Amino acid sequence: MNRRIILQSAAAGVAGMLLPGCASGGPLRQHYPRRPRVRLGIDQLVESGFAALDGQRVGFITNQTSVDQSGIMSRVVLQRGLGARLTALFGPEHGLDTRAKAGDHVANAQDPITGLPAYSLYGEHRKPTPAMLKDVDVLVFDIQDIGVRSYTYISTMILAMEACGEAGKAFVVLDRPNPLGGLRMQGPPLTPGFQSFVSQVPVPYLHGLTIGELARMAVAKGWVRKAPKLTVVQMEGWERRMNWAETGLNWVATSPNIPTWESPFYCATTGILGELKQVDIGIGTPKPFHYAAAPGIDGRALAQDLKRQGFKDIRFKPYESQVKPGFGGVELIIDPEGQTDLMAVAMALCAEVVARSAKAPLSGSTASARSLFNKVYGSEALWAALETGTPWQNLVADWQEPLRQFKENRTPHLLYR
Numbered sequence: 001m002n003r004r005i006i007l008q009s010a011a012a013g014v015a016g017m018l019l020p021g022c023a024s025g026g027p028l029r030q031h032y033p034r035r036p037r038v039r040l041g042i043d044q045l046v047e048s049g050f051a052a053l054d055g056q057r058v059g060f061i062t063n064q065t066s067v068d069q070s071g072i073m074s075r076v077v078l079q080r081g082l083g084a085r086l087t088a089l090f091g092p093e094h095g096l097d098t099r100a101k102a103g104d105h106v107a108n109a110q111d112p113i114t115g116l117p118a119y120s121l122y123g124e125h126r127k128p129t130p131a132m133l134k135d136v137d138v139l140v141f142d143i144q145d146i147g148v149r150s151y152t153y154i155s156t157m158i159l160a161m162e163a164c165g166e167a168g169k170a171f172v173v174l175d176r177p178n179p180l181g182g183l184r185m186q187g188p189p190l191t192p193g194f195q196s197f198v199s200q201v202p203v204p205y206l207h208g209l210t211i212g213e214l215a216r217m218a219v220a221k222g223w224v225r226k227a228p229k230l231t232v233v234q235m236e237g238w239e240r241r242m243n244w245a246e247t248g249l250n251w252v253a254t255s256p257n258i259p260t261w262e263s264p265f266y267c268a269t270t271g272i273l274g275e276l277k278q279v280d281i282g283i284g285t286p287k288p289f290h291y292a293a294a295p296g297i298d299g300r301a302l303a304q305d306l307k308r309q310g311f312k313d314i315r316f317k318p319y320e321s322q323v324k325p326g327f328g329g330v331e332l333i334i335d336p337e338g339q340t341d342l343m344a345v346a347m348a349l350c351a352e353v354v355a356r357s358a359k360a361p362l363s364g365s366t367a368s369a370r371s372l373f374n375k376v377y378g379s380e381a382l383w384a385a386l387e388t389g390t391p392w393q394n395l396v397a398d399w400q401e402p403l404r405q406f407k408e409n410r411t412p413h414l415l416y417r
Contacts, residue, residue, distance in 0.1 A: 036248035041174030059136035065144035147180035165226035175212035182240030187343035191379035257288035277364035293329025294357035313338020
């Protein structure tokens with residue numbers, strides 16, 4: 001196997017979630033007996049002798065998901081290799097240990113593993129300050145994303161890139177797989193005016209990019225207002241068609257409600273619905289995001305009607321909520337090897353749940369909840385459709401041209417064919 005590291009660089013300016021439930025537990029690991037097929041960016045960096053960081057003082061954006069191929073924490077790997085040149089850590093939403101709940105602010109701290117200062121990028125600041133970067137020449141990003149636009153790790157990366165551009169610091173991304181694969185591009189675009197920390201870049205809701213590819217595209221497209229010099233340390237062995245199990249890598253929970261590698265499929269499908277009030281998507285149960293329920297719904301009838309919609313690679317079972325008495329709906333069973341349009345399913349669930357519960361999820365939502373719902377979706381179109389009873393298929397039809405354009409626009413920035 002060719003172990004040569006591949007570094008992809010782009011100079012500044014040169015073309016080259018959070019869902020309250022969807023963000024969120026501790027470092028639960030799933031183990032697979034096979035030998036990993038994929039070498040991560042952190043593995044490639046080590047093999048190169050830390051070439052991308054040669055002689056520089058390093059800040060590290062990391063959390064519990066940052067591990068190498070064998071499961072060793074990336075910050076331990078960097079400290080062993082760099083010594084005192086690793087000067088500071090930075091943590092996103094959920095903190096370094098990924099245990100903080102969605103939306104909970106995280107304080108600055110000292111990392112008990114490395115002894116280094118750990119600056120929170122989900123507390124008083126969401127963007128590194130000049131003072132935080134004082135002893136840093138290059139900022140390295142190594143966090144496992146889930147491939148969903150509203151998941152806030154993307155936003156943390158983009159704002160950190162901007163801070164580095166403004167401060168004259170370099171930025172390095174250690175690439176990782178997209179657990180939804182690299183082929184699935186589905187869902188609504190981000191409408192101008194709806195950019196926020198839960199929709200930081202104008203990509204489809206499911207974008208099919210690795211975090212490194214997204215960084216490259218962000219620089220090339222000017223989505224980073226002041227772009228830094230960017231280097232992406234590429235993986236070896238990853239293919240766009242792969243699901244997580246095929247990589248042979250262990251999964252580390254990215255947040256409290258993303259405990260398994262299949263969780264991103266469910267988060268993508270019910271996460272937007274979960275932004276509404278008076279719904280149950282399974283948060284607080286052993287199966288977060290696996291359900292779609294609301295008051296007064298006949299789960300058996302809903303399951304039968306959804307089955308008649310003809311969605312492939314997904315099944316619906318009647319469900320009666322145990323955490324919210326009187327709530328009925330369906331349990332989802334998604335085939336992660338399939339290519340069903342998860343966002344079309346998401347729209348069908350939103351429409352059916354709202355209509356069958358006499359619009360309780362809308363009437364129970366505050367103005368701030370409605371605003372967040374629209375920011376997560378990327379426009380007011382879904383809320384308006386749910387209020388008026390407009391067929392959900394109309395929304396899906398409206399996405400198709402933006403999706404076609406995105407597929408064309410992203411091609412030059414792909415690292416894995």
